Amino acid sequence: MEGVTSELEVKLSPTPLTFASRDDQLVLAEKTECITCDTEKPATEPICDNLVPSVEDGPGEVVDPAVVAINLSRLKPASLMKIPVRIDRKELSALVDSGPTASLIRTSVVEVVPCTDELQDVIGLGGTTRALGKISCRVECRGVTCVDSSFLVVPDSCLEHDVILGSDFLTANRLIVDMEKRALRQNFEIGWTDVSYGEDGRSVVHHTMLPVFASSDVRVRSGESVLVPVSVPFSCDGDYYYNGEISQGNLHGIEGVLSFPEGQKSAHVMVCKPIFAKDRSEIISRGTI
Numbered sequence: 001m002e003g004v005t006s007e008l009e010v011k012l013s014p015t016p017l018t019f020a021s022r023d024d025q026l027v028l029a030e031k032t033e034c035i036t037c038d039t040e041k042p043a044t045e046p047i048c049d050n051l052v053p054s055v056e057d058g059p060g061e062v063v064d065p066a067v068v069a070i071n072l073s074r075l076k077p078a079s080l081m082k083i084p085v086r087i088d089r090k091e092l093s094a095l096v097d098s099g100p101t102a103s104l105i106r107t108s109v110v111e112v113v114p115c116t117d118e119l120q121d122v123i124g125l126g127g128t129t130r131a132l133g134k135i136s137c138r139v140e141c142r143g144v145t146c147v148d149s150s151f152l153v154v155p156d157s158c159l160e161h162d163v164i165l166g167s168d169f170l171t172a173n174r175l176i177v178d179m180e181k182r183a184l185r186q187n188f189e190i191g192w193t194d195v196s197y198g199e200d201g202r203s204v205v206h207h208t209m210l211p212v213f214a215s216s217d218v219r220v221r222s223g224e225s226v227l228v229p230v231s232v233p234f235s236c237d238g239d240y241y242y243n244g245e246i247s248q249g250n251l252h253g254i255e256g257v258l259s260f261p262e263g264q265k266s267a268h269v270m271v272c273k274p275i276f277a278k279d280r281s282e283i284i285s286r287g288t289i
């Protein structure tokens with residue numbers, strides 16, 4: 001394929017991957033399927049929060065979820081969640097959809113983004129459109145710490161958006177989608193991060209029960225308040241806020257709202273008048289809290 005940078009060579013798959021031939025053939029079935037437990041329930045009685053439409057192409061043939069994502073992105077753009085992402089400092093538009101088992105990326109994006117070469121053949125259903133290869137790259141979402149993820153490369157004509165983030169991406173990054181609130185939640189062993197996306201693409205980030213650790217030893221006396229320098233397990237890209245109790249161990253009644261300056265991994269928390277024996281002090285050791 002012409003115009004592809006040397007960092008990535010796109011290879012044609014010998015077996016084509018079919019996308020639904022006509023949008024008007026797609027019919028939403030009268031049921032939903034849970035992507036976690038594979039059970040079915042009428043759409044009016046959801047069994048869990050991880051529901052995706054079961055889409056049929058013609059009489060009883062269920063098409064691949066990646067096909068569903070492509071066609072639904074054309075049929076119902078207002079009902080799907082679009083978020084701004086960054087790949088190699090390029091600002092892109094991504095569609096979040098838990099239906100596809102594989103994440104997708106447009107050929108034109110691959111041509112300008114130096115991603116790691118990680119191609120494999122794709123076995124399709126036979127038909128009209130080919131998946132051109134597979135790449136691995138890092139997606140940056142504001143407030144979300146992402147791992148390297150794999151994407152199928154597909155022609156621009158197949159996608160209305162630069163990227164579709166499928167269930168493989170969401171699972172790898174421990175993300176839960178809340179379509180009603182237009183939000184992503186990322187769970188940690190302690191606490192979680194909520195990222196809400198407005199209609200204009202702007203996002204608001206809140207960290208709750210954020211795991212932080214003292215970056216130096218600090219002595220605190222009974223009944224006194226003291227600032228403790230702490231570090232966080234990620235690099236911030238903007239002003240992020242922690243709201244709630246810091247919960248790591250059972251120490252000293254730490255509470256309040258925390259602001260992290262752009263690009264920094266450190267801040268201070270206030271230890272609020274801990275109660276020890278009279279005139280006694282304790283040291284908050286580095287690596288605790």
